[in-house]
Amino acid sequence: MLVFWDERLVLFSVPKTGSTALEGALAPYAALVIRNPPQLKHAPCYRYRRFLRPYFKQAGGVDEMETVALVRHPIAWLSSWYRYRYREELIGHPNSTRNVTFDDFVIEYCKGKPAPFANVGSQARFLTIDGDQIGVGHLFRYEAIDKAVAFFEERLGQSITLNKRNVSPALDTPLSADVEAKLRDKCDGEFAIWEAGQS
Numbered sequence: 001m002l003v004f005w006d007e008r009l010v011l012f013s014v015p016k017t018g019s020t021a022l023e024g025a026l027a028p029y030a031a032l033v034i035r036n037p038p039q040l041k042h043a044p045c046y047r048y049r050r051f052l053r054p055y056f057k058q059a060g061g062v063d064e065m066e067t068v069a070l071v072r073h074p075i076a077w078l079s080s081w082y083r084y085r086y087r088e089e090l091i092g093h094p095n096s097t098r099n100v101t102f103d104d105f106v107i108e109y110c111k112g113k114p115a116p117f118a119n120v121g122s123q124a125r126f127l128t129i130d131g132d133q134i135g136v137g138h139l140f141r142y143e144a145i146d147k148a149v150a151f152f153e154e155r156l157g158q159s160i161t162l163n164k165r166n167v168s169p170a171l172d173t174p175l176s177a178d179v180e181a182k183l184r185d186k187c188d189g190e191f192a193i194w195e196a197g198q199s
Contacts, residue, residue: 001013001032001034001040001041001042001043001048002023002026002027002030002032002033002034003030003031003032003033003034003056003065004029004030004031004155004156005031005032005060006031007155007156008062008065008066009065009066009067009068009155010048010052010056010065010066010067010068011023011026011030011068011069012043012044012045012048012067012068012069012126012127012136013034013041013042013043014042014069014070014071014072014123014126014127015042015120015121016072016077016080016081016084016120016168017069017070017071017072017077017123017142018070018072018142018145018162019069019070021162021163021164022070022145022148022149022152022162024162024163025149025160025161025162025163026152026156026160029156029158042126044125044126044127044135045067045069045126045127045128045129045135045136046128046129046135048067048135049129049135053065066137066138067135067136067137067138068136068137068138068139068140068148068151068152069127069136069138069139069140070139070140070141070142070145070148070197071123071127071139071140071141071142071193071194071196071197072123072141072142072143072194073141073142073143073194074123074183074187074190074191074194075175075180075183076142076143077123077142077190078102078105078106078109078120078183079102079168079173079175080168081120081168082097082102082105082171082173083097083168083169083170083171083173084168084169085097085117086098086169086171087169094115094116094117095116095117096117097117097118100117102173102174102175103175103176103179105117105118106118106175106179106180106182106183107179107182109183109187110182110183110186110187122187122189122190123190123193123194124187124189124190124192124193127139127193128189128193132189132192134193134196138151138198139193139196139197139198140197140198141194141197141198141199143199144197144198144199145162147198147199149162
């Protein structure tokens with residue numbers, strides 16, 4: 001998470017959405033850079049509203065900071081998680097996807113309590129508050145990250161160059177039509193939040 005105090009902006013760090021690359025480019029201009037612990041770096045909207053927003057208001061008398069986040073297409077997001085957990089260093093770990101297909105990974109993800117290897121959270125839960133209300137003022141699709149860059153360039157008055165960081169290994173992750181249909185049925189909120197992003 002990055003906080004731009006003078007500009008009254010907060011950038012959320014949604015896992016596997018390119019936020020690490022964006023944060024790497026923007027960190028020199030931020031007043032506050034939260035990298036650790038992960039629970040703070042990846043604080044979701046509801047936790048920000050409960051704990052950090054009141055603190056920021058008390059510290060600076062600001063009623064509301066503008067909030068920004070990226071969201072990734074659910075299938076691409078899950079593919080990135082699958083590939084990230086396919087790494088050799090995770091072989092033998094409960095989070096490893098080395099011995100499962102991408103179809104099996106997505107089927108497991110759709111369960112209420114998935115196995116550790118498919119327990120990767122939810123973009124919809126991260127980005128919503130009070131049920132299904134979007135919790136950020138500026139939501140950009142990962143697939144149109146250039147618009148997020150342009151937004152920050154305008155607000156910060158700086159030219160921004162992204163460098164790839166925390167990239168998942170290259171790996172084909174085909175998804176069968178029936179499993180995709182199941183994902184869309186069971187996790188429709190994930191698709192709805194992506195549809196709400198600026199493209």
